[in-house]
Amino acid sequence: MIELEGIEKTYTRGDVVTRVLKDISFEIHPGQYVAIMGASGTGKSTLMNILGCLDKPTDGHYRLDGTDMVELDDEDLSHLRNHKIGFVFQQFHLLQRTTALKNTLLPLIYADRYPEEAEELAEEALAMVGLSDRIDYRPSQLSGGQQQRVAIARALINNPAILLADEPTGNLDSRSGAEVMSIFQRLHRQGRTIVIVTHDRELAEHAQRVIVLEDGQIAEDHRISQPRDAEAELAALAPAEENVG
Amino acid sequence: MKILRTASEGLESLAANKLRTCFMMAGTVVGIAALTVIMAIGKGTEAQVMRRVENFGPRAMMLVAGGGRTIGPPDASVATLTLADARAVRDEVPGLEIVTPQAWQMGAGLRFGGNQSKATMWGIEPEWHDAWNWYTVEGDGITDEDVATMARVCVIGSSVKRDLFGDVDPIGESLYINKVAVEVKGVLERRGVAGASGGDFDNRILLPITTAMRRVMNVDHIGGVRIITSDANRMADQAEQITRLMRVRHRITPPAEDDFRINSPLAIAEVVRGTSGTLTMLLTGLAGLSLLVGGVVLMNILLISVAERTAEIGLRRAVGATRRDIFHQFLTESLSVTFLGMILGSALGWGVSLAIQRWTTMPVVVSWEPLAVAIGFALLIGTFFGVQPARRAARLNPVEALR
Ligand SMILES: Nc1ncnc2c1ncn2[C@@H]1O[C@H](COP(=O)(O)OP(=O)(O)O)[C@@H](O)[C@H]1O
Ligand SMILES: [Mg+2]
Numbered sequence: 001m002i003e004l005e006g007i008e009k010t011y012t013r014g015d016v017v018t019r020v021l022k023d024i025s026f027e028i029h030p031g032q033y034v035a036i037m038g039a040s041g042t043g044k045s046t047l048m049n050i051l052g053c054l055d056k057p058t059d060g061h062y063r064l065d066g067t068d069m070v071e072l073d074d075e076d077l078s079h080l081r082n083h084k085i086g087f088v089f090q091q092f093h094l095l096q097r098t099t100a101l102k103n104t105l106l107p108l109i110y111a112d113r114y115p116e117e118a119e120e121l122a123e124e125a126l127a128m129v130g131l132s133d134r135i136d137y138r139p140s141q142l143s144g145g146q147q148q149r150v151a152i153a154r155a156l157i158n159n160p161a162i163l164l165a166d167e168p169t170g171n172l173d174s175r176s177g178a179e180v181m182s183i184f185q186r187l188h189r190q191g192r193t194i195v196i197v198t199h200d201r202e203l204a205e206h207a208q209r210v211i212v213l214e215d216g217q218i219a220e221d222h223r224i225s226q227p228r229d230a231e232a233e234l235a236a237l238a239p240a241e242e243n244v245g
Numbered sequence: 246m247k248i249l250r251t252a253s254e255g256l257e258s259l260a261a262n263k264l265r266t267c268f269m270m271a272g273t274v275v276g277i278a279a280l281t282v283i284m285a286i287g288k289g290t291e292a293q294v295m296r297r298v299e300n301f302g303p304r305a306m307m308l309v310a311g312g313g314r315t316i317g318p319p320d321a322s323v324a325t326l327t328l329a330d331a332r333a334v335r336d337e338v339p340g341l342e343i344v345t346p347q348a349w350q351m352g353a354g355l356r357f358g359g360n361q362s363k364a365t366m367w368g369i370e371p372e373w374h375d376a377w378n379w380y381t382v383e384g385d386g387i388t389d390e391d392v393a394t395m396a397r398v399c400v401i402g403s404s405v406k407r408d409l410f411g412d413v414d415p416i417g418e419s420l421y422i423n424k425v426a427v428e429v430k431g432v433l434e435r436r437g438v439a440g441a442s443g444g445d446f447d448n449r450i451l452l453p454i455t456t457a458m459r460r461v462m463n464v465d466h467i468g469g470v471r472i473i474t475s476d477a478n479r480m481a482d483q484a485e486q487i488t489r490l491m492r493v494r495h496r497i498t499p500p501a502e503d504d505f506r507i508n509s510p511l512a513i514a515e516v517v518r519g520t521s522g523t524l525t526m527l528l529t530g531l532a533g534l535s536l537l538v539g540g541v542v543l544m545n546i547l548l549i550s551v552a553e554r555t556a557e558i559g560l561r562r563a564v565g566a567t568r569r570d571i572f573h574q575f576l577t578e579s580l581s582v583t584f585l586g587m588i589l590g591s592a593l594g595w596g597v598s599l600a601i602q603r604w605t606t607m608p609v610v611v612s613w614e615p616l617a618v619a620i621g622f623a624l625l626i627g628t629f630f631g632v633q634p635a636r637r638a639a640r641l642n643p644v645e646a647l648r
Contacts, residue, residue: 052563054644054647055644074567074568079565081565083565097257106564109251109566110564110565110570154564
């Protein structure tokens with residue numbers, strides 16, 4: 001359960017005060033699939049970093065499953081990220097010299113207790129994104145779409161309360177993008193809470209709910225009665241040699 | 246344990262960047278190798294000092310004719326010391342157990358029948374045997390009567406016996422020394438050690454000092470005075486008194502140079518240490534410079550690496566690494582580099598020490614002790630130069646690092 005209440009984020013450089021987020025309040029319930037949409041520079045990434053406990057708001061309250069993260073120190077926030085948050089970034093951010101398997105289990109290294117079955121968990125997560133046959137590949141040996149799927153596996157390995165994705169298809173061709181979107185939809189059907197950030201309205205309409213940001217404020221917040229079906233879109237695209245999950 | 250997992254992340258990055266790791270390590274390798282050699286030479290030198298002092302006698306001093314700073318016996322032509330000087334020392338310096346004058350000549354020609362050899366000839370008094378703790382194993386030593394009567398007798402070292410007499414029993418036989426016939430009355434116990442100048446200690450022949458001075462060398466001066474103190478703690482003080490006495494007797498006022506010198510365990514130690522001192526100083530400079538420059542290089546490469554891996558650090562923070570985890574990872578990198586460098590440097594230093602031992606006369610003792618010092622240095626350098634990069638990595642703002 002995510003509760004935002006009067007979130008403000010301002011940057012001060014010298015005399016110039018930039019108000020990037022203005023009085024943002026909303027709730028996201030477990031199992032929801034939400035898209036945060038807006039033009040470039042409206043503060044989507046800033047908001048996502050706050051949702052992911054990477055950044056603190058200047059003012060306001062953010063409760064994640066009842067805990068107000070504003071009260072927590074850097075170490076507690078790290079622990080919170082480690083077991084409640086799964087991040088997916090536009091740039092994938094994989095360790096280049098490391099295999100898909102090792103990349104996937106990276107969050108477990110920072111867990112309080114390293115599970116004995118870490119590698120099995122990573123293999124399972126990679127299977128979930130259709131990369132069972134690529135576990136020993138390095139990022140340079142994988143396509144962009146495959147790299148982003150490794151990143152999704154990594155985000156899933158800790159069984160997080162929320163999956164946060166910032167422009168996850170921004171660096172992908174349309175087919176790989178559709179694959180990634182269909183994975184998100186499948187994860188949503190399995191009960192995951194997902195927040196996806198995008199500037200693209202079509203992409204946003206894959207979610208159940210769209211929050212539109214304009215100039216750091218919530219301009220719209222509405223349900224999508226008929227979300228787009230990524231699976232169907234993928235099928236409509238020219239067939240490729242590889243299949244997803 | 247989590248700390249082991251974050252440490253292993255640091256190790257993996259080292260393994261993945263082997264060339265970079267070599268650059269980071271070079272200074273430590275050279276520095277630790279130099280340190281290892283320094284310690285081996287130091288230990289060897291001290292062992293040699295111990296051996297020399299043991300040989301010379303820990304309670305012994307030698308008042309030697311002629312100035313200068315070498316340990317070996319002077320030229321017989323230096324005519325500055327007399328029997329009267331020896332008597333003056335005996336009478337005027339308190340706390341001395343033995344004061345016994347000696348005259349000597351290097352390379353004195355010996356002949357017995359058809360056999361010839363050269364040996365160091367020593368003119369001595371009976372106390373010589375006590376002063377050097379060196380007695381005869383066959384026959385008798387030199388007596389007071391021999392000295393008083395300028396007797397034509399001698400005691401020979403085991404090498405002289407071997408070279409001149411072979412299987413013949415030398416006792417009672419006469420040999421010629423510089424054309425003077427002397428009867429062999431005793432054979433010295435074999436010492437089997439080399440003297441300060443490297444010669445064979447057992448290649449010597451002892452005559453009563455009067456016989457040597459009057460009949461063989463025809464001189465009025467002696468070569469030196471062997472002195473045994475009754476209290477080793479007073480030795481420095483007594484040496485000082487002897488110096489003052491000699492200056493008065495020889496009318497020397499500093500800064501004029503002394504025409505005598507006093508050898509003592511301290512002086513011997515000083516000379517032995519002096520021979521390896523220059524090399525040790527050079528190596529110390531090399532070690533210090535390598536460790537310092539190596540440490541700075543290590544730090545800078547780590548700082549560059551932190552800058553290059555900003556996104557990686559941001560990602561690790563995003564998936565749950567705490568600042569401390571990141572700090573550990575980079576400090577592990579630094580410490581592993583210096584630790585590995587320490588092992589390679591110790592091996593290199595060990596090899597160089599063995600080579601010095603084998604191919605030079607420099608005293609070297611290879612031991613495990615330098616390793617402990619090397620480990621200490623590795624930890625010190627790794628920590629000192631690793632902390633700043635590790636701290637910088639830990640303090641990166643994850644949001645900015647990921648941008
Ligand atoms: N550290 C910062 N200092 C000043 N301004 C910032 C900083 N970070 C972000 N901003 C500004 O905040 C605004 C929102 O940025 P961002 O959240 O990245 O937007 P979006 O992801 O919607 O494109 C931008 O105008 C950006 O310039
Ligand atoms: Mg953005």
